[in-house]
Amino acid sequence: MGKPIFLIGFMGSGKTTWGKKLANALEIPFIDMDHEIVEKIGMSIPEYFSLHGDEGFRKIEREVMLDQAERTGIISTGGGTPCYFDNMQWLIDHGTVLYLKHSPKSLWNRLSQSDVNKRPALKGFSGEELLSFIEEKLNERAPFYDRAHIHVDQINTPLEKLVEIIEDYQNDDAN
Numbered sequence: 001m002g003k004p005i006f007l008i009g010f011m012g013s014g015k016t017t018w019g020k021k022l023a024n025a026l027e028i029p030f031i032d033m034d035h036e037i038v039e040k041i042g043m044s045i046p047e048y049f050s051l052h053g054d055e056g057f058r059k060i061e062r063e064v065m066l067d068q069a070e071r072t073g074i075i076s077t078g079g080g081t082p083c084y085f086d087n088m089q090w091l092i093d094h095g096t097v098l099y100l101k102h103s104p105k106s107l108w109n110r111l112s113q114s115d116v117n118k119r120p121a122l123k124g125f126s127g128e129e130l131l132s133f134i135e136e137k138l139n140e141r142a143p144f145y146d147r148a149h150i151h152v153d154q155i156n157t158p159l160e161k162l163v164e165i166i167e168d169y170q171n172d173d174a175n
């Protein structure tokens with residue numbers, strides 16, 4: 001088995017849920033970087049944020065990313081992973097990077113249904129305030145996400161199609 005497939009995208013884009021499904025379908029291992037971070041720090045991500053701030057979290061996140069160098073399978077990153085240090089370049093150099101793309105409205109729908117307190121980067125926002133925050137943050141992060149090898153519109157790409165896209169990409173000798 002070759003280099004890993006890194007799933008990237010905004011919070012709520014489905015990196016964790018689709019990562020599991022994809023790994024299952026492709027019969028390859030699955031790793032969620034946030035899960036590895038929680039094991040390493042011995043507390044939840046919101047707790048770590050409140051103790052060490054965004055800056056502290058980004059350092060741990062990078063360490064956990066560097067630990068993935070020899071891994072294979074599907075690796076779901078956190079929404080901010082590609083957007084700090086030279087992380088995006090590292091991901092590009094060490095695997096196939098797949099961006100699960102959504103509009104701000106779609107992310108807003110999904111995140112409105114989830115517990116915003118589990119994602120400290122959302123700062124507890126809801127309603128209109130959450131939508132404005134998503135629009136702004138996505139604007140800021142899009143230049144990083146856009147560098148991915150593969151872009152997929154997640155809503156209109158069924159899982160079977162995504163499996164096909166990955167297999168085709170990996171079988172293409174040019175990659």
Ligand SMILES: Nc1ncnc2c1ncn2[C@@H]1O[C@H](COP(=O)(O)OP(=O)(O)O)[C@@H](O)[C@H]1O
Pocket residue numbers: 009010011012013014015016017018076079109110111113114115
């Ligand atoms: N098909 C769907 N339609 C609407 N919302 C969904 C759907 N699938 C998942 N969600 C919601 O979107 C969130 C995205 O899930 P998750 O896999 O945790 O994303 P990520 O890891 O990219 O942050 C979940 O909290 C869930 O509430």
Ligand SMILES: O=C(O)C1=C[C@@H](OP(=O)(O)O)[C@@H](O)[C@H](O)C1
Pocket residue numbers: 009010011012015016034045077078079080081118119120121
């Ligand atoms: O976008 C971000 O800055 C973050 C996204 C989260 O992961 P998900 O994208 O899986 O929610 C998690 O890494 C942390 O709460 C910070």
Ligand SMILES: [Mg+2]
Pocket residue numbers: 015016034076077078
């Ligand atoms: Mg996740």
